[in-house]
Amino acid sequence: MQRFYVILFFLTCAWAQLFAQTKTDVIIVGGGASGTMAAIQAARLGAHVVVIEETVWLGGMLTSAGVSAIDGNHRLPSGLWGEFRQHLYDYYGGPKAVETGWVSNTLFEPSVGNQILQKMVKAENKVQVLFETSWSNARKTNGEWLVDISSKSGKSSTIQGKILIDATELGDVMASLKVPYYLGMDSKSLTGEPFALEEANDIVQDLTYVITLKDFGKGADKTIKKPKNYDKEEFAGCCDVSDPATFNKDNNDCFKMLTYGRLPNNKFMINWPKKGNDIYLNIIEKTPAERAKLLEEAKQMTLRFVYYIQSELGFKNLGIAYDEYPTKDGFPMIPYHRESRRLQAKSLFSLQHITTPFDTPEAYYRTGVVVGDYTIDHHHYKYGNAPEIDFVKIRVPSYNVPMGSLIPRDYEGLIVAEKSIGVSNIVNGATRLQPVVLGIGQASGVIAALAVQRATAPSQVSIREVQSVLLDQKAYIMPYIDVPATDPHFKILQKTGATGILKGTGIPYKWANQTWFYPEREISEYELLVGLRSYFPLLNNNWTASGEPLTVKGYQEIVKSINKEISIADLNGILSRGGYSVEVNADTRLNRRWASVLLDAHLGLFEKEVDFKGNIKNF
Numbered sequence: 001m002q003r004f005y006v007i008l009f010f011l012t013c014a015w016a017q018l019f020a021q022t023k024t025d026v027i028i029v030g031g032g033a034s035g036t037m038a039a040i041q042a043a044r045l046g047a048h049v050v051v052i053e054e055t056v057w058l059g060g061m062l063t064s065a066g067v068s069a070i071d072g073n074h075r076l077p078s079g080l081w082g083e084f085r086q087h088l089y090d091y092y093g094g095p096k097a098v099e100t101g102w103v104s105n106t107l108f109e110p111s112v113g114n115q116i117l118q119k120m121v122k123a124e125n126k127v128q129v130l131f132e133t134s135w136s137n138a139r140k141t142n143g144e145w146l147v148d149i150s151s152k153s154g155k156s157s158t159i160q161g162k163i164l165i166d167a168t169e170l171g172d173v174m175a176s177l178k179v180p181y182y183l184g185m186d187s188k189s190l191t192g193e194p195f196a197l198e199e200a201n202d203i204v205q206d207l208t209y210v211i212t213l214k215d216f217g218k219g220a221d222k223t224i225k226k227p228k229n230y231d232k233e234e235f236a237g238c239c240d241v242s243d244p245a246t247f248n249k250d251n252n253d254c255f256k257m258l259t260y261g262r263l264p265n266n267k268f269m270i271n272w273p274k275k276g277n278d279i280y281l282n283i284i285e286k287t288p289a290e291r292a293k294l295l296e297e298a299k300q301m302t303l304r305f306v307y308y309i310q311s312e313l314g315f316k317n318l319g320i321a322y323d324e325y326p327t328k329d330g331f332p333m334i335p336y337h338r339e340s341r342r343l344q345a346k347s348l349f350s351l352q353h354i355t356t357p358f359d360t361p362e363a364y365y366r367t368g369v370v371v372g373d374y375t376i377d378h379h380h381y382k383y384g385n386a387p388e389i390d391f392v393k394i395r396v397p398s399y400n401v402p403m404g405s406l407i408p409r410d411y412e413g414l415i416v417a418e419k420s421i422g423v424s425n426i427v428n429g430a431t432r433l434q435p436v437v438l439g440i441g442q443a444s445g446v447i448a449a450l451a452v453q454r455a456t457a458p459s460q461v462s463i464r465e466v467q468s469v470l471l472d473q474k475a476y477i478m479p480y481i482d483v484p485a486t487d488p489h490f491k492i493l494q495k496t497g498a499t500g501i502l503k504g505t506g507i508p509y510k511w512a513n514q515t516w517f518y519p520e521r522e523i524s525e526y527e528l529l530v531g532l533r534s535y536f537p538l539l540n541n542n543w544t545a546s547g548e549p550l551t552v553k554g555y556q557e558i559v560k561s562i563n564k565e566i567s568i569a570d571l572n573g574i575l576s577r578g579g580y581s582v583e584v585n586a587d588t589r590l591n592r593r594w595a596s597v598l599l600d601a602h603l604g605l606f607e608k609e610v611d612f613k614g615n616i617k618n619f
Helices: 002-018 033-042 079-092 109-121 172-176 252-261 287-310 350-357 424-431 434-454 463-471 489-501 523-534 537-541 552-560 568-577 590-602
Strands: 020-023 025-027 049-052 127-132 133-141 145-149 157-161 163-166 211-215 268-272 318-320 368-372 399-402 414-416 503-509 514-516
Touching: 025 033, 025 145, 025 157, 025 368, 025 434, 025 489, 033 079, 033 109, 033 127, 049 133, 049 157, 079 109, 079 434, 127 133, 133 172, 145 163, 163 172, 163 434, 172 414, 211 287, 268 399, 287 318, 350 399, 350 424, 368 424, 368 434, 368 463, 399 434, 414 434, 424 434, 434 463, 463 489, 489 590, 523 552, 552 568, 552 590
Parallel strands: 020 157, 025 049, 025 163, 049 127, 163 414
Antiparallel strands: 133 145, 145 157, 211 268, 211 318, 368 399, 503 514
């Protein structure tokens, strides 16, 4: 009988372990670039978080895919992206130590990036990461999320949470939930973009199985075995390093091609688009088994390119860095996916919202939660019939991504992150870059934490509250290159921009586009009047403001017409508290900085709620 009870006890324990259920606030599927940042941010706001990650690393495309050269946002070190970069600076010895390749201002070894992210996550005691764990059967029951998981060792359990974030590389969670999404190139009728195609198709960008090489020194021969189906003509012309955003062609420099992704410690990121190791596979709608089989083709493509570099270009000293990743074949754990499914979201962020943000019916700029400055960059080099869009001609300024792009249009309780947000196919060419995806993660973490705190759905969380919390975290909501987080009026100038009262100036510039606020520039009376009309319809019939520089007296006259009188003494008090060191009089001119300080304290227009289209609620 005693033996029976012992057996029963162990069976009960095994049964309990098999069907154990962990409760948490936020479930994040995917510990990639966005998933990691979402976890850190949500935890810092008090939420308990469980991250489900299939590999043993954090960081996704930054690390596990080997794309350890940051594209864009060098002068927009927003929030957690800036924090991660500072860790890199501290590790390597400053900004110059990571400017090793010409594709980026910030390059690093993937293993180092993972170490930093692991350290950042471990500092948050409310985050639990389940490594080498797969998920299945996400569903919502009685207002709570349930996600079944299984570990590499075979243990199964269920995670229960209030909010679910899809941070997978390809939007697999939202697809399993049958949340509507777009895939491939859009039609003009959907997006209204002048460059879009007349008819949609399912063509996505090329993916790349990156590999990291190491310089083993002069005289070393690390040439790999000749891969099957090797043909040197496949890579002929790969040394063309001419800028695709210019009309220059055939600027052949093989060493420069390799230093494109040169990393610290004599390593090289092999992620070369032109006649390199990009490959067109379109595996998004495939099963896991089908994906794995096709991805072997991507690995073989990269091995052929490595062999070409070694045998044809003569760089035999560059060998595979087998110790960079915890894999037997020396490859990263995952490929670099440039494109995913794209959510049918509350806000479809399209090209016109970047090129002319203040002239579209939707004022998405008012709802921004992520900033980016990289240009529209699509990889279709290995697709047999090139798409009909000339992406080189699409020039854009920097931009901010609307919060509504992270929220499903008709589905509650889910936040979508990574590269699966609600953007057009064309815009995905800019929002897919690492700093933007990191920012998407941080914004997702804020939305999730606030939804938990308010016991509400993500779609019901205040956009203005999300933006305010992001600003508290030194994250940008407006892409102002001349208003760094160290500016004493950073929050005020960002909030003023998000109201639309004073607008920034966007400039397409090389591969690091810009938007300038010009804080010290004078403002005219008319400029202020026009900006205020969105908030005070009474001003639509007011034509008394001139093009003269705005003075204290001019400000008083404009706000008097909307019954917001202010005395010079009160005005002086506001400016003094804001740091203005000289007492003003009626003739004192107000530049954009001090007009912003005054508007924020006097009218508080940022506090007026906006909807997902940027419309102002409750006039």
